[in-house]
Amino acid sequence: MSSTALKAETGLPSDLIANGKVLSAAPHRMGRLVPTDPGIGLEAIRSLYEEHGYVWLKGFLKRSDVLEFRGWVFSHLAAAGLIEEGSDPILGLAASQSPEKSQVDRILMSLVRSVAFEGFCTQPQLARFMDAFLSGISYLHKRKIMRFTLPGTTTATPAHYDLVYLRGGTSRLVTAWIPIGDTPVDMGGLVYLEGSHAIGSRMEDEFARKSLGLSAEEKISAFNRNMTEGGWVSKDLPDMAERFDTRWLVADYEAGDVVLHSPYMIHAATTNQSAANLIRLSTDIRYQNVEDEIDARWSNHWSLGDML
Ligand SMILES: O=C(O)CCC(=O)C(=O)O
Structure with a gap:
């Protein structure tokens, strides 16, 4: 199937790019991520997660709360010229001029230390669900x-699985990837390697x-000599799908969605090609049962260049 025929027949994008490689060059190596209604109940959600390595909980959070938080984040990043002057921060409309990188970084590091972000990540609905999902606290x-x-930038997370960065504690980890705003497939949200x-x-x-x-320290490092640079599995997504005889699953995410993925599940991001010039915003946070061993290296706020 040609990539144009792919779009016409399946609605899958014909021009999805990651790290310079066109995913849709091999249309049979692409598919859709399957959404789950959070209302199906805990056991059903858990069994989907076990079977597929992910569960995409549609509309799990209140959409308006997520959008409000998006607006709050961009209202702060506006000071560094990230969004178009005078535009509504909720849109996340990219400025036509390049932002001041050092200022953007400084603000981002403040935002991840903020009470508002802490509150977003610890909102009762998420906390209660994670207690139940992890069968404890x-x-x-x-x-x-x-x-x-x-x-319009080439930035895209290469393919990896999360345990590489969190080897110093339990492997019974769960990542929540939360799009902060609508993230249709052309905005470069996460793609998952099926199975x-x-x-x-x-x-x-x-x-x-x-x-x-x-050494014990090297064993848990994502940058030890047995790893590829950065701990990535690969930056060549089409090649991976071929090599492992599987498909990349793509999705149109919406504000309110939460994806839980296993620490072994391989995922990546694609280039943000938003025709409307919108900025992709998301958070990725990691949970475990408090009784399990905790990787002490993750007990500090995220800092750029913290080598984790
Ligand atoms: O959002 C991204 O680009 C990467 C996120 C990620 O790697 C994760 O959720 O584990």
């Missing part, structure tokens, strides 16, 4: 990441075997 790692991606939690688990076993001779 849930613990939220202090290192909470907030990311924005400007349209890859099994692949991630095999890779982790292999890394553990290779790392036997390393």
